[in-house]
Amino acid sequence: MFGQMIHSVTRFANEYNQFFASGMAYLGAGIAVIAGLGPGIGQGFAAGKAAEAVGRQPEAQGKILVTTLVTQAVAETTGLYALLVALLLIGK
Numbered sequence: 001m002f003g004q005m006i007h008s009v010t011r012f013a014n015e016y017n018q019f020f021a022s023g024m025a026y027l028g029a030g031i032a033v034i035a036g037l038g039p040g041i042g043q044g045f046a047a048g049k050a051a052e053a054v055g056r057q058p059e060a061q062g063k064i065l066v067t068t069l070v071t072q073a074v075a076e077t078t079g080l081y082a083l084l085v086a087l088l089l090i091g092k
Contacts, residue, residue, distance in 0.1 A: 029089040035082035039075045046071055 050068040054061050 025089045025091070029086035032082045032086040032089065036079040039079040042075050043072050046075065 046068060050064050053064050057064075
């Protein structure tokens with residue numbers, strides 16, 4: 001009788017812990033995806049500043065374009081890492 005009660009309690013605790021851990025993984029994945037907002041805002045700001053720079057110095061358009069593309073690629077890696085972390089957390 002007592003052993004069956006202990007077994008029931010441990011089974012419930014094990015199921016509850018799995019549910020809690022799963023919920024926390026999904027919550028962490030959601031927070032990780034929110035991290036994708038930062039690169040989007042940063043890339044938009046950088047593109048706007050690049051457009052202003054080309055407006056001021058049209059002859060430097062090539063250098064500005066190359067610099068902007070490189071910085072956009074570096075900024076995008078942050079969003080990709082956030083997506084990777086989110087996918088790892090939910091296990092897909």
